[in-house]
Amino acid sequence: MKAIGNMKKILFFLLLIQCFAWSTAFAQTTAIKEAEEAYTKEDYNKAIDLYENILKSNGESAEIFYNLGNAYYKAGKIAPAILNYERALVLDPGDTDARFNLQLARQKSVDKIEPVENFFLTDWFDTIQNTAAADSWARIGIVCFIFFIGCVILFFFSRWIRLKKVGFYLGLVLLVMVIFANIFAKNQKDELVNRKHAIVFTPTVTVKSSPDASGTDLFILHEGTKVSVKSTLGDWSEIELEDGNIGWMPSKDIEKI
Known part of the structure; x- marks a missing residue:
């Protein structure tokens, strides 16, 4: 009871x-x-x-x-x-x-920043990586690994030469897919967990050479510009633009993505 x-x-x-x-x-x-x-x-x-x-x-x-x-x-x-x-x-x-x-x-944003030109394979890599999220790439990796195991079994236990060849070459392709799927998943996960990019949220801000209001003026940014936050010191953030320019600006003027 x-x-x-x-x-x-x-x-x-x-x-x-x-x-x-x-x-x-x-x-x-x-x-x-x-x-x-x-x-x-x-x-x-x-x-x-x-x-x-x-x-x-x-x-x-x-x-x-x-x-x-x-x-x-x-x-x-x-x-x-x-x-x-x-x-x-x-x-x-x-x-x-x-x-x-x-x-x-x-x-519609004021700043027109030209990104540093990358090697074409890097752009190709990023384009493929951005077709899916971390969870999707992880699932793709698991499925490809399961099929890879099937190809290994086919290669070692099949009595037919043609099937052995199919298992060998298809297994190599699947193994490469497993490796890349895991790399893509890791990169997407890092992007999700470690939010290193931010958007400028003040109409105009002067980027300095040092984390201090008395630092040398380097350039001016406007709201809507995307920056990469490299480090922070007190109320200041060291930022890097897509064109490679680096400087310091108040942390209050940016919003983390």
Whole structure:
């Protein structure tokens, strides 16, 4: 009887958890619909507030970041739009809509920074890597490894020469895919965990040669520009631009992606 009573308590507790999950999901769905309606009615500030609240209540979401970026873009707030498109791409690098809208938003920013030209294989590597998120690459790696094991078995135990050759060459291809899938997954995971990039959020800021207001003026940046944060010292951040220029600026003037 005691065991039955404990079982009922466990079931009741599990039911409460499930009900809480259902109510949370329902509330989130309702909030998203309300935000979408506000966006459709061109009440972008209301949509922004609703999407921001959804993120605070439910955590990061590529879809919400993307929608929030759209709302900021329509409201004429370019820096927050770029920030949220970038955050959406960190979670879902293969989102072509977010990447396209990010390029549109960047065209409205003042600073036109030409990235340092990379070796074509590096660009090719990055393009492939950005087609999927870390979890997707991890799953691809696992599937390829399973098939690789099958090819190894085929090579060692098949009596037919043709099947041995198929197992050998296909196994090599799958092994390479496993290696690259794991590299891609690791890189995407590092990008997700270690947020090293940021967006300038002040209209104009002078980048200094040292972490001090009395440092030599190097160049001026405007809101919406993407920077890489190399280090921080007190209230200052050492940043690097896509063209390789380096300097110091107040940490309060940037927002981490």
